[in-house]
Amino acid sequence: MSTRNALFALSLAFAFGAGTAVAETPGLGKPINEADITAWNIEVLPDGTGLPAGSGTPTQGAAIYSQKCAICHGENGVNPAAGVLPLVAPPKFDRIDALKTVTYYKYATTLFDVVRRSMPYQMPKTLTNDELYALSAYILSLNKIIGENDVMDAKTLPQVKMPNRDNFIIWAPDKI
C-alpha cells in the first residue's frame, strides 16, 4: 500500500471507528488515558505546546545554576568540565565546525525541553517548573538573547526571537 493510501485508510479508520482495522491485527495494546501518561508526557513544542505553569527570571536562575549546573557547565556558562560544551557562545557560524550552543537553536523551547528531560545529568527530571523557567531565562540572558529582568513563562518563552532563527534550510522538504 502506498503511504498515501495507508494514510487514507487509517484516516477512514479514525473517522468511522477503528473496529475494522483492529480486527486485522492482534489488538493486544492496553488502552490508557492521556491523564495516565502525564509523567512521561514532557516534550515542549516550538509553539509552546506542553509548557507547564510557572515562571522564572535570570536572577532566580543564576542562583539555581550555581548550585546545580555550574559544576559541569562552568560558572556563567563558560569554562565547562572536560567533555562538556560551554553554554555561552556568540551566534557566529562562519566555520562548518563552529561551536554550536544555545545561540544556534531555532527556538527557545528546545532549551527548556532538554533541561526538563535530561538535566541535571546525574539527577534528571528533578527540577521544578519554576526552576526550569528561571534556568532558561538565565541561560538566554547570559547569551544576551533576553534582558536581565525578562520573565520567562509559557507565554513569553515561545516568543523569544532566537538570533539564528532565519538561517535554517530544510534539507529535503519532499521527504517530510
Next chain:
Amino acid sequence: MTMRKRRKIPPPEPVAGNGLLDRRMLLGRGIMFAGAMGTGAAGSLTGAAAEPLKDDPWSLEMGSVVPAYQVPSRFEKDVVRTRSNPNNEFRNSHARTPHHLLQGTVTPNGLFFSISHSGLPDIDPAQHKLVIHGLVKQPLVYTVESLSRYPMVTRMHFVECAGNSAPMFSNEPVQATAQALHGLCSNAEWTGVPLSTLLEETGIDPKAKWLIGEGADSLSLHRSVPIKKALDDAMIALYQNGERIQPGNGYPMRLLLPGYQGNMNIKHVRRIKLIDQPAMSFYEAKTYSQILPGEKMWLFHFTMEVKSFITQPSFGHSLKEPGYYEISGIAYSGNGRISKVLVSADGGKSWAQAALQEPVLPKAFTRFRMPWRWDGQPAVLQSRAWDESGAVQPLRPEFVAARGQTNTPVTNPLGFPNQHYNSITSWGVDGSGGIKHVYA
C-alpha cells in the same frame, strides 16, 4: 597435466590502472589464480617451499569446555570495539566497529557500534512499556510480551550515526583506521513489528504529521520523525541478528528507521507521540543540524546517503609482497539498494567495476570485491558507489565545495567537526606496502 591446463589460460589483463583485474575472474577463482600470479609457478612468489607438516598440541589432546555463550578465540582479542569513554565519566560514550578486521556484511552483535549519551540503562523487559499516544484515536500501551505475539518481519539494515566519518571533514587526512574513521556504522538483521501495524490499532488523526520517538534512558532522548516514514518501513525492533537487541543498541526494543540517521532510531523506545509539528528536540535542533559554508544550516537531513569505503586493504594493514590481493569494502545507501561500485587503484585516474556480493539488499551493507595484482609500486585505492535512486557518492572536491572542510587539521579522530560525510576514502599504498590515509 593440471599445470599444463592452467598454463593455457592467459593471465588476466588489467581492466584499470595499477593492476585492477576483471571482477569476473572472481567467479572462476580456483582456475584463474595461477594465471593471475603471472609466473605460472604453483608456489608462492618467493619460491620457498612449505615446511613439512606435523601435529600441533591441540591435535593431540582434548580441548576446553564448551561455553554456554561462546566468544571468539583468544587469538582474536584485538578484534574489538574502540571506546571513547571506558571509565563511564559523566558524558557520552562511543564504541566503534572494527571494519578493517571484519568481512562479509553482518556486524556481529558484540562489535555493533554503540553511542550512549548517558550510559546503558539496565532495563527489566518485564517492566518495560511502550505507549503510543497524542493525535491518535485510542492511546495504547504495549509490552515486550504483547509485542512478541505480533506478526513480525525480519530485514537486514545498516544503522549509521550521522557523525560517522566526521574526521574526514578535516582539511588534511587524519591518519586512522577504517574503524576510527567509519566505525559508527554497522549492519544487522533486525526482527520486529512494523510500526504501521501498531498505528493501525491506535488510529491516526489526520492532523498528525510527525511523531516523537522517546527512549527510557535517563536523558529521555527524543527525535521527531515524519509520519510518512513511520508508515513506510519503520519497525519496533526486538531482535538483532536473531537474539534480543543488545543493551547498547536499544534493549529491549528500539525504533528502527531504515536508512535514517542513527540517532533517530530511538533505543529503549518507551513512548511514541503523534504530533502536528516537529518537536525541535536538542538533537535535531543542534547536534544533527549541519553548518554549511556560507553561514546557513540544514535541518532534518535524515537520510544517510550513498557511501562506500575499502576495508581490505586499509590503514593499519600492510602488503607483505607484490602479487595478488582482493580489494574489498562495504557500500550502503539510505535510499535503497547499491547499484554499482567502482574501484580505482591509481587515485581516480581510471576505474573498474567491482563485483557485488549477493544478495544486494535495500538500506543494507553490500560487500564489494575487486581482484588486484599489486606490482609493488605506489598506488591509491578508492571506491565509489551508486544507488538505485541514481544517487552517486561524491568525489572529495565536489563534496568539499558543497559542504566545506575545517580550516585547520582535525587532531582528535574522536571529534565531530560536522555530520553526514559521504565522500570517498583514499588509501595510499607506498612502495614497501605501507598504507596511509590520503586525499586524492
